[in-house]
Amino acid sequence: MGWLYMHRAGMGGFDTPKAYLDNQLTWERENEETGTFEGCRVIRSVSTTGAYYAAVQRYGPNNQTHAISAVICFVRWNPKAADGLLFGYKDMDENSGPVEAGCPRSILEELGPTSHPYALDWRNRCYRQLRLKERKIADGDMIRLPEPMQFTDGSEHAEFRVTKRGAKIELSTPDGRGRFRISRLMERRFEVVPPKRAPRTFFPATP
Structure with a gap:
């Protein structure tokens, strides 16, 4: 999916990218092909500069739930945009193998098991990045x-x-x-x- 841009009115009354995306990932509907009920909820989300990360869970009838997985959105937020298009985002799930590997630990620790090779590679890259960021250096080192x-x-x-x-x-x-x-x-x-x-x-x- 490419980038989607919108004016303030297109955000449906939500003041921040995080609030808008949380809402977009929270839904319930009937699958038109199968006629079965399905839904999605956000377990946890974090918004950083230029990105949004969410641990989401799909569910179906009789409280049937699927493993929690990650959704990643690249975000552009400019409330003073001259053309009024203040918010843009591009979304993908972890199975797409996102290049961006800056997912916070709080999101990664919510995710359920997966065997998808792209998702496993992405999670490993995120943890490697976290290990680098979490190193400690002191004044004078x-x-x-x-x-x-x-x-x-x-x-x-x-x-x-x-x-x-x-x-x-x-x-x-x-x-x-x-x-x-x-x-x-x-x-x-x-x-x-x-x-x-x-x-x-x-x-x-x-x-």
Whole structure:
């Protein structure tokens, strides 16, 4: 499915993309082909910058339920859009193998078992991304990228000293020179370099 854009009126009175999408994924109806009752409900949803993630459950008559699965929506939200098309989204389920792998842990932990190869691959990529994001680095740590990165001043560096200023992270060279920013740093591969230990000095025993 491609992108769907709408004006404020098209959002049906909902003020946020999350509220609108929660409503879109909550429904009950009669299947026209089989004549059976079916429905869908949102177990949990999270809206992030540029994306919406939901754990949803399909159900049928006699409280028959299916395994909880994931729905992912790419979201564009611009309340000040000049043409009035303030909200756009593109939806897919996990069986489509979305490229986006930033699903929060709270959604992943709600999902039921699946054997679909695309869904399994997507979940694995999401967990790998979470493990990267959840790493801890402290003020003063030194980190090393797998290979040097080139910056706008033409310099290339692979090792950086970390300076934390609240939630922001600034980087400098190991000797304290320069100030560098790396976008989405916590989603990148790097290792924390253990501090160098001074060699121990042994003194011979006095006879």
